[in-house]
Amino acid sequence: xxxxxxxxxxLSAALVALGLLMIAPILWVFVTTILPAxxxxxxxxxxxxxxxDFSAFGKVFDxxxxxxxxxxxxxxxxxxxxxxxxxxxxxAYAFSRMEFRGRNALFILFLAGLMIPQQITIIPVFxxxxxxxxxxxxxxxxxxxxxxxxxxxxxxxxxxSIPRELDDAARVDGAGRLTILWRxxxxxxxxxxxxxxxxxxxxxxxxFFWPNVFLSSPDKLTLxxxxxxxxxxxxxxxxxxxxxxxxxxxxPLLLIFLFFQRALVDSIASSGVKG
Amino acid sequence: xSSGATQIVGTSRAVGGAPRRRSPRGGEKxxxxxxxxxxxxxxxxxVVAPLFGAIALSFTDWNLLGSKRFIGLDxxxxxxxxxxxxxxxxxxxxxxxxSIVLHVVVGLGMALAVNRQMWRVTRYFLxxxxxxxxxxxxxxxxxxxxxxxxxxxxxxxxxxxxVGIPGLADGWLLNxxxxxxxxxxxxxxxxxxxxxxVFLAGLQAIPxxxxxxxxxxxxxPVRRFWHVTLPMLSPTIFFIxxxxxxxxxxxxxxxxxxxxxxxxxxxxSVVQYLYETGFRxxxxxxxxxxxxLVFVAVLAATLVQFLLRRRWVFEG
Numbered sequence: 001x002x003x004x005x006x007x008x009x010x011l012s013a014a015l016v017a018l019g020l021l022m023i024a025p026i027l028w029v030f031v032t033t034i035l036p037a038x039x040x041x042x043x044x045x046x047x048x049x050x051x052x053d054f055s056a057f058g059k060v061f062d063x064x065x066x067x068x069x070x071x072x073x074x075x076x077x078x079x080x081x082x083x084x085x086x087x088x089x090x091x092a093y094a095f096s097r098m099e100f101r102g103r104n105a106l107f108i109l110f111l112a113g114l115m116i117p118q119q120i121t122i123i124p125v126f127x128x129x130x131x132x133x134x135x136x137x138x139x140x141x142x143x144x145x146x147x148x149x150x151x152x153x154x155x156x157x158x159x160x161s162i163p164r165e166l167d168d169a170a171r172v173d174g175a176g177r178l179t180i181l182w183r184x185x186x187x188x189x190x191x192x193x194x195x196x197x198x199x200x201x202x203x204x205x206x207x208f209f210w211p212n213v214f215l216s217s218p219d220k221l222t223l224x225x226x227x228x229x230x231x232x233x234x235x236x237x238x239x240x241x242x243x244x245x246x247x248x249x250x251x252p253l254l255l256i257f258l259f260f261q262r263a264l265v266d267s268i269a270s271s272g273v274k275g
Numbered sequence: 276x277s278s279g280a281t282q283i284v285g286t287s288r289a290v291g292g293a294p295r296r297r298s299p300r301g302g303e304k305x306x307x308x309x310x311x312x313x314x315x316x317x318x319x320x321x322v323v324a325p326l327f328g329a330i331a332l333s334f335t336d337w338n339l340l341g342s343k344r345f346i347g348l349d350x351x352x353x354x355x356x357x358x359x360x361x362x363x364x365x366x367x368x369x370x371x372x373x374s375i376v377l378h379v380v381v382g383l384g385m386a387l388a389v390n391r392q393m394w395r396v397t398r399y400f401l402x403x404x405x406x407x408x409x410x411x412x413x414x415x416x417x418x419x420x421x422x423x424x425x426x427x428x429x430x431x432x433x434x435x436x437x438v439g440i441p442g443l444a445d446g447w448l449l450n451x452x453x454x455x456x457x458x459x460x461x462x463x464x465x466x467x468x469x470x471x472x473v474f475l476a477g478l479q480a481i482p483x484x485x486x487x488x489x490x491x492x493x494x495x496p497v498r499r500f501w502h503v504t505l506p507m508l509s510p511t512i513f514f515i516x517x518x519x520x521x522x523x524x525x526x527x528x529x530x531x532x533x534x535x536x537x538x539x540x541x542x543x544s545v546v547q548y549l550y551e552t553g554f555r556x557x558x559x560x561x562x563x564x565x566x567x568l569v570f571v572a573v574l575a576a577t578l579v580q581f582l583l584r585r586r587w588v589f590e591g
Contacts, residue, residue, distance in 0.1 A: 011388060015397075015401055019400055041428040043433050086313070090310045094307040117573060119570075120570045145321075146313075206414075209528070242418055265472050
């Protein structure tokens with residue numbers, strides 16, 4: 001019994017060590033950013049700062065339009081999340097609640113669309129957007145993602161689990177399609193909608209491949225692109241400016257995560273259990 | 276809504292049909308299509324049409340300037356002979372193989388280790404430390420590790436060298452032997468948290484009575500793992516294999532940001548090569564044929580995985 005306890009404790013200690021190892025690179029970036037210049041990049045590194053220097057943040061704002069990039073990220077990710085959730089809810093409602101010609105064929109079409117990678121659609125879409133003069137605009141980055149096949153699929157599955165008797169009861173009371181969707185389906189499908197929103201926000205907030213092709217002017221870039229643009233502008237000695245930019249982006253994310261950890265982890269893990 | 280089939284579209288009153296079904300404006304037959312139309316129009320515009328556009332492009336030598344010229348299957352013979360592409364494909368396959376193996380083995384190992392009684396604080400810390408990197412963008416992850424692996428001031432270099440990990444002092448990313456393994460490990464660091472939480476949720480969904488029953492039968496921990504945990508977890512393992520495959524086969528960011536495919540092509544990937552071809556050299560015709568190759572490969576591999584699923588996934 002005691003041996004088992006000791007074994008458990010040793011395992012916990014090993015896990016905590018692994019955890020520290022995992023977050024060490026992030027902490028190194030945070031700490032290095034706020035150290036005085038002569039203490040940065042010392043080896044072995046200084047893990048607990050005793051003196052502080054916040055000037056590196058100022059240099060970020062000098063080099064890139066950080067707040068503009070933050071705004072771009074918020075607008076693009078916000079429009080995609082709201083738009084894709086809306087189109088998915090409407091489509092999932094039709095697929096789960098109505099009978100019509102071509103229902104199965106259309107559903108299979110959407111599912112097949114899941115298999116078509118961005119890397120193939122990006123070329124014709126780029127050519128078309130170029131002809132329409134939309135390259136280097138926010139629209140070129142959010143328009144293609146206002147539909148999400150995975151979202152339609154997940155919400156349809158969830159809506160199928162909501163008893164149809166509820167719809168029928170409301171219909172007897174004279175409720176129309178939209179009223180039923182708004183008053184009955186939406187509130188009951190809330191967990192799935194919240195999970196989908198978190199998923200979409202996380203994916204498109206961090207997206208790199210697509211925006212990297214379409215956006216090029218500094219004041220049009222999203223945060224991930226702005227971050228990487230610092231890499232070219234800076235010599236090795238100015239790594240601290242990149243560190244400051246990473247800190248500005250990642251530290252607030254860490255705070256949000258610490259508060260909403262349970263909900264975030266559960267909603268993302270649920271995608272796997274159902275899959 | 277079988278009653279809808281007997282209604283006449285466009286009339287303001289339902290003709291025939293079940294009286295039970297009230298149809299206020301008579302458009303009941305059209306209603307489903309109205310609900311579907313936003314998703315369907317966007318889907319046709321941004322997924323289906325571009326797919327056919329890419330197929331058409333792949334038969335041309337267009338470079339965004341001048342006129343498109345039909346060149347038959349030339350792009351596809353070029354695919355077969357392009358040494359740089361084959362190098363990128365080889366790197367991608369190595370990356371994909373290790374990505375799948377490591378995500379399953381390490382993710383499951385971490386989940387098994389965490390799935391036990393422990394202090395709440397410890398559990399909270401572990402979930403944060405293991406999962407948080409997954410929420411950080413590739414842009415930030417790639418830059419953090421580029422500096423952490425820097426031969427002069429990187430902490431991974433400093434501590435790794437101390438415990439005897441080879442090659443770090445010369446810079447892993449600058450070395451042909453170590454650059455690709457380095458990117459495999461950075462990717463693992465970035466996304467292992469996802470596999471971990473999915474496996475943990477899978478483990479917690481296994482009913483406890485199965486373990487109790489096998490214990491009564493005298494099975495030890497090793498037998499319990501092989502005969503209860505693994506079969507019950509096989510759908511979860513399958514999910515992680517498929518997800519890891521799709522993500523890894525399309526890997527782009529670490530190659531693009533950290534190494535630009537170098538040194539000497541040692542870390543090029545198919546999608547990075549597609550990007551260079553299409554959006555740096557503007558050979559969009561050839562890039563489209565590479566895109567088709569990615570599409571067909573992902574499609575084929577996923578189909579094979581689903582066919583194999585019947586063999587080894589235990590549907591409880």
